[in-house]
Amino acid sequence: MKLNFLTAHELQGLLKAKKIDPAQIIADIEERCRIVEPKIKAFARAPFFKNVSFAPRHQGELSGIPAVIKDNICSDGDLTECSSRILEGFRPPYDATVVEKLKASGSFIIAKANMDEFAFGSSCETSCFYPTRNPWNTDHVPGGSSGGSAASVAADEAIFSLGSDTGGSIRQPAALCGIVGLKPTYGRVSRYGLIAFASSLDQIGPLTKDVRDSALLLKVIAGHDEKDATSVDIPVPDYPALLGKDVKGMRVAIPREYFVEGMDHEVRQALSEAKNKLGSLGVTFGEVSLPHTEYAVAAYYIIATAEASSNLARFDGVQYGLRNSEKTNTAQPPLIAMYKETRGKGFGAEAKRRIILGTYVLSSGYYDAYYLRASKVRALIKDDFDKVFKEFDLILTPTSPTAAFKLGEKTNDPLNMYLSDIYTISANLAGLPAISLPCGLTKKGLPIGMQILGKPFEEEDIFRLAYQYEQNTVWHKAKPKGL
Amino acid sequence: MRISKDDVKYIANLARLGLTDSEVESLQTQLEVILEYIDKLKKVDVSKTQALTNALYVKNAYRPDNPKASIDSHKIIAVAPAHEGNFFKVPKIIE
Numbered sequence: 001m002k003l004n005f006l007t008a009h010e011l012q013g014l015l016k017a018k019k020i021d022p023a024q025i026i027a028d029i030e031e032r033c034r035i036v037e038p039k040i041k042a043f044a045r046a047p048f049f050k051n052v053s054f055a056p057r058h059q060g061e062l063s064g065i066p067a068v069i070k071d072n073i074c075s076d077g078d079l080t081e082c083s084s085r086i087l088e089g090f091r092p093p094y095d096a097t098v099v100e101k102l103k104a105s106g107s108f109i110i111a112k113a114n115m116d117e118f119a120f121g122s123s124c125e126t127s128c129f130y131p132t133r134n135p136w137n138t139d140h141v142p143g144g145s146s147g148g149s150a151a152s153v154a155a156d157e158a159i160f161s162l163g164s165d166t167g168g169s170i171r172q173p174a175a176l177c178g179i180v181g182l183k184p185t186y187g188r189v190s191r192y193g194l195i196a197f198a199s200s201l202d203q204i205g206p207l208t209k210d211v212r213d214s215a216l217l218l219k220v221i222a223g224h225d226e227k228d229a230t231s232v233d234i235p236v237p238d239y240p241a242l243l244g245k246d247v248k249g250m251r252v253a254i255p256r257e258y259f260v261e262g263m264d265h266e267v268r269q270a271l272s273e274a275k276n277k278l279g280s281l282g283v284t285f286g287e288v289s290l291p292h293t294e295y296a297v298a299a300y301y302i303i304a305t306a307e308a309s310s311n312l313a314r315f316d317g318v319q320y321g322l323r324n325s326e327k328t329n330t331a332q333p334p335l336i337a338m339y340k341e342t343r344g345k346g347f348g349a350e351a352k353r354r355i356i357l358g359t360y361v362l363s364s365g366y367y368d369a370y371y372l373r374a375s376k377v378r379a380l381i382k383d384d385f386d387k388v389f390k391e392f393d394l395i396l397t398p399t400s401p402t403a404a405f406k407l408g409e410k411t412n413d414p415l416n417m418y419l420s421d422i423y424t425i426s427a428n429l430a431g432l433p434a435i436s437l438p439c440g441l442t443k444k445g446l447p448i449g450m451q452i453l454g455k456p457f458e459e460e461d462i463f464r465l466a467y468q469y470e471q472n473t474v475w476h477k478a479k480p481k482g483l
Numbered sequence: 484m485r486i487s488k489d490d491v492k493y494i495a496n497l498a499r500l501g502l503t504d505s506e507v508e509s510l511q512t513q514l515e516v517i518l519e520y521i522d523k524l525k526k527v528d529v530s531k532t533q534a535l536t537n538a539l540y541v542k543n544a545y546r547p548d549n550p551k552a553s554i555d556s557h558k559i560i561a562v563a564p565a566h567e568g569n570f571f572k573v574p575k576i577i578e
Contacts, residue, residue, distance in 0.1 A: 093558035186538055200536055229544035230537065298521045309498060316499065318571050323564035325574060334574035336499065344501025352500060356491065356510055357517060359498040370521070375534035377527050382538055414513055415520055431538030456539050 004028040004156045005479075007209045008065050009216055009240070011159060015064045022064035025159070026052060029066065029110065033157050036483045041132050042142075042152035044071040044083055047111035061220055063106030068161040070149050071112040072119060073204065074193040075099045078109065082195050083127035084117045086346025087321040096193020097228065098162060098204050098221045105220045113161055114148030117348045118312065119169055119197045121145050122420045125411055126350040133407070134177060135480040136446050140404035143173030149207045150177040155483060160208045160217060164194055166201045167300055168399075168424025171436035174207055175399035175449020178438045178478060180466070181207045182214045183424075185456045186431035187232035189218075190225030198307035199230075201300075201428040210476050211437065211467040215239035218459060234457055242460045243467040248282030250465060253392035257293035258423055264402045270440030270448040271398050274469065278396075281468055286392065290384040293426060295377050300425045301418055302361050302374035309358025312351070317342030353414060382430040389455050394465055397423050399436040399449035423451060433459045437466050438475035447478070484518040486511050 003011065003025045014020045030049045037043065052066070069075065072082045074092035076099075081087040099109065116126040124132040124147025132147045134140040135155035142151040146163025150173035153161050163170040165183035174181025182205045189204045196202060206217035219240060224233040254275070259268065275285060316339045317323035324345045325338040332340070347355065361370035388395060401422060410417040427434040433454050440448040454462040470476050491511050495502045502510070556569060565572040 091562060093562060094554050200538070226544070226546050232539075292527070295524055295527055298524050301517065302521060302524075313499075317564060318573055319559075320562050321564065333576065335576045338574050339499040340501035343499055344503075347500070349506075352502065352506065353510060353513060355498050355500055356494050357514060360490075360494050360514065360518075363494065363497060372534055373524050373527075373529060375536060376529035376532040377524055378538075379532050379535035380527065380529070382535060415516055418517075429538065 002028045002032065004032045004159070006159070008062060008159050008213045011065050012061070025064065026066060026110070029157060036135070036155050036157060039133065039138055039483065040135055040151050040155050040157070041130050042113060042148040042155060042157055043111045044081065044114045044127070044129055044148065045079060045112065049110060052108055052110055060105035061216060062102065065107050065159055066110040067102050067107045068111045068113050068149065068152050068158040069099065069109055070146055070161070070163045071115050072164060072195040073099060073162060074195070075109050078112065080112065080195070082118050083115045083129055084346065084348065084351065085128045085322060086315045086343065090320045092193070094193065097190035097225045099193065101221050111152070111158070113146065113152055113163070116145035116147065117351050118195070118308070119145040119164060119166055120308070120350045120354055122168070122172060122417055123405070123410065124148060124173070125407065126348055128348055131407055134404045135483055136178060136404070137444070140406055140446065141176070143176035143400070143404065145169040146207065147173045150174050150179060150181065153177070153179050153207050153209060154480060160206055160213055162204055162221070163207050164197070164202055164204050165428065166197045166304060167428050168421040170205045170207060171424050171434060171449070171451060172400050172421060174436045176404040176447065178447030178475070178480070179207055179209060180211055180214045180435065180437045180476070181205065182218060182435045182459070183427060183433060184218060184222065184459060185433040187230050188222050188433070188457065188459070190223070190228040190231045192225055192227035196311040198304040199311065200307060201304060211463060211470045212240060212243060214435065215243055215463045232457070237460050239460055239463055243463055245464050246282070247278070247465050247468045250283050250394065251392045252278065252283050252285050252465070253288040253388050253395045254285055255288050255290045255293065255388070255395060255397060257290050258397040262401050263398060266440070266442045267398050267402065267448050271450055274439040274450050275396065277473060278465070278469055281472060283465070288388045288392065290388065290426070292377065292380045292384050296381055296426045296429060297418060297422055299374040299377040299381065300429060301357070302370050303378065303429070305354045305358030306362050306371050307358070309355045309362065312355055315343065315346065322346045350414070378429045381426055385430045385432060393461055395453040397451045397453070399423060399451040403442045403446035403448055427453055432456060433462055435462050435466050437470060438478065439473070440475060441478060484515065484522065486514045486518065
């Protein structure tokens, strides 16, 4: 068995027993990339295998195990461009906290993963480089925005990867690529060094081949960081050690608003089978209502674009990336003209759309009607969850209403693209942790994912249910064919 | 909500975003479609609700005021598109 097909915890065992050395892992990954990367395009640029120091300076949980990180996570001296022209050539002079933590645990970065520009998208098609393709069928999208992070793991070009999730950007591509993706509780993982999209929603999380790796990675990257004032000082449990606990008697809620029209019948079928399987393991179910669900997408696109338009103000041709001031626009002061030209040239269509929408909803006279109202609806969405969690431990839903759609299918219909995040957005608005894991395949052979949402800072309960489900099913073992 | 081309241009100026005429045109229609969808929030009764910005944990993050080394400013300046000495260089702003 080539080592690139293994999980981090499997490699950990082999490395500890000295049956393999880290150079072999890199060699197998490199060979795999040579064959499949031209078809998948998971990476934002060529991986760096040559200058990697795989004799880790630190010994820890991930000693000798390589990492792939999304192109919006800063790593010292490496190109970090958010798949956007406006950050062309940007090499951050520091490591994000999650990168520091990976390195401290003995891991090292081999590649930056392709993504939707600034994480604006659900298909990886808004990347300024090229779209990433789904390893299960290259006519289909891998999901987004962490599409490259998901595709690299699904195609076994990576052992694990990190992504970021603002409205589903880890969970939806994980579902579409048939792997495990976790969005931790808001505040669980430091966002220092993550290039900000929407600061009240963003969270970094792992994309892995199984639940045990997800638990292992969260243990490594979680924790308080004084460089991120929103990171929370609550002890980090030993997640992998808690995986084996019985799920008998766990109470799982099924929200009726998530099982409505628009959901593909194969997704519905897979969820119903997953529910039966969990029932046979002793889980009890109850139907609940999350009445404000239908307003989540609207509230999200106000809050997320408002925050994005503010966060993206820093890309103005002064501090980093692109500067464009070729045209002399005499009607305006040269500095203003430079800002406009740089931003006009540097941002792609979706980024422009979101900057315009976000600026509009924050502009004078509209703030109360849009941003303030959306923030109030957000409170109601959170209240819905609080009520459910008084009686239930977890919530089970599909991750995405459909399996992977085709490239180009939704690019001309932004609203339709936004609606593909309908099941994942609420967790970000309420700050809740949620995982996506594989629970079936469509007749055409595309993966289906299910989502488990938990109480704040209780990721261990999510892992426990996900692990028992995984260990009693075969879906996590399924691999894309014909690559 | 009707959005005119001038509305789009006005917003683009606030955002310091250069747009071509065809971009203004397509954003005009797209913005209308999205705002029409977003208008569904008007149906929600929020009269008794407080706005929520941080979903979980609102606590001021104090820390001891201990000076320590930060990133070398030369490294920060070095990644800028234009710099002179230890300063960012921008087009002339004062005649």
